[in-house]
Amino acid sequence: MNAIPASKDMIPGVSPDIYSADDFAKIAKIIYGAAGIVLPQGKAMLVYSRLAPLVRTTGSVTFGKYIELIGEDPAELNKAVAALTTNHTFFYREAHHFEHLANEVRPHVIEKLRNRQPVRIWSAGCSSGEETWSMIMTLFGPDRSTGLNMGRSDLRILATDIAPHAINKAEEARYAVKDLKPVPEALRRAWTTETGDDAVMADAMRSIVRFRLLNLHGDWPIKGKFDAIFCRNVMIYFDNPTKERLVKRFSDALAPNGFLYIGHSERVTGPAVNDFQLVGPTIYRRRAA
Incomplete structure (x- = not known):
C-alpha cells in the first residue's frame, strides 16, 4: 500500500518537524492494520485536520510523538481510528x-x-x-x-x-x-x-x-x-x-x-x-x- 505523499511539504504552514510525509505513511499503515481503512496519498490533509486536536489534547506536540502513543495505548488508537472515519449518512438513503x-x-x-x-x-x-x-x-x-x-x-x-x-x-x-x-x-x-x-x-x-x-x-x-x-x-x-x-x-x-x-x-x-x-x-x- 503506497501512502507516501509526493511532497514533504504536505500541509502549507505546518513544519515537517510537526507532521511529515513519514508520519503520514506510518499513520496510514497503523490505521490500515487496525481497521482496514485505506488512506491514499490525497488524504494527508484530512489526517492532519482530524488528528491534530488529538495530538494537542494528549500533549504529544508532534505527530511523531502521537504515533508512539497510539502504538502503546489501544484506547488512544481507537480514538484515532474513530476520528478518521467518515459518518456521512441520511434517512432513507438509497x-x-x-x-x-x-x-x-x-x-x-x-x-x-x-x-x-x-x-x-x-x-x-x-x-x-x-x-x-x-x-x-x-x-x-x-x-x-x-x-x-x-x-x-x-x-x-x-x-x-x-x-x-x-x-x-x-x-x-x-x-x-x-x-x-x-x-x-x-x-x-x-x-x-x-x-x-x-x-x-x-x-x-x-x-x-x-x-x-x-x-x-x-x-x-x-x-x-x-x-x-x-x-x-x-x-x-x-x-x-x-x-x-x-x-x-x-x-x-x-x-x-x-x-x-x-x-x-x-x-x-x-x-x-x-x-x-x-x-x-x-x-x-x-x-x-
Whole structure:
C-alpha cells in the first residue's frame, strides 16, 4: 500500500518537524492494520485536520510523538481510528433498499414473528443511526398496531459502528425534523414525535435495537444468523482483499435466503461470490446450502 505523499511539504504552514510525509505513511499503515481503512496519498490533509486536536489534547506536540502513543495505548488508537472515519449518512438513503425491505422482506418477517420464530437484522456501520431507524420504521410499517405487535415479538436489531460519537448520536434517537423528509410521511407520523424542530424516535423502536461499538476488521462477538445485513458505503474505504474477507464473513453470518444490502458503488466479489444471488441493485440473497 503506497501512502507516501509526493511532497514533504504536505500541509502549507505546518513544519515537517510537526507532521511529515513519514508520519503520514506510518499513520496510514497503523490505521490500515487496525481497521482496514485505506488512506491514499490525497488524504494527508484530512489526517492532519482530524488528528491534530488529538495530538494537542494528549500533549504529544508532534505527530511523531502521537504515533508512539497510539502504538502503546489501544484506547488512544481507537480514538484515532474513530476520528478518521467518515459518518456521512441520511434517512432513507438509497430508497430502493427500503422499498425492497418493505415489499420482499417484511412479509416474511411478520410471518416468522407470528410463528414465534426469532428475527435478527444487523446494521453494520450504522454511523449516527439514520439507516437503523429507517430500517425499523420500514419494518414496523405505517400501521401502529402491527408495528407494536412486531416490537413485542422476538425481533431484534443490532446496530454497530467503530466510532463512539456516532453510536452516542444514534442512541440519542433525536434528529432535526427536516432531516426526516426523505422518509415516507406515513412512517414519520407513526413512529416519530416532533418536539419543536426535533423529531424523536418512538420507544417501541428503541426497545428492539442495540447499539454497540464494533470494528468490522476485528472479532465479532455475535451468535446466531441474521435474516438481513445492511453494510452500505462502508467497504469503499477498504482495499479489495479486505472487502472480500468482509463479504465472506457476512455470508457466514447470514441465514439461508437472508439478504445483504451494500452501497451503490460496492459489489460482491471474491470467495463468497457464489454464495449470493443478485436480486436487485446492490441487493444480494444468500443462497440456501
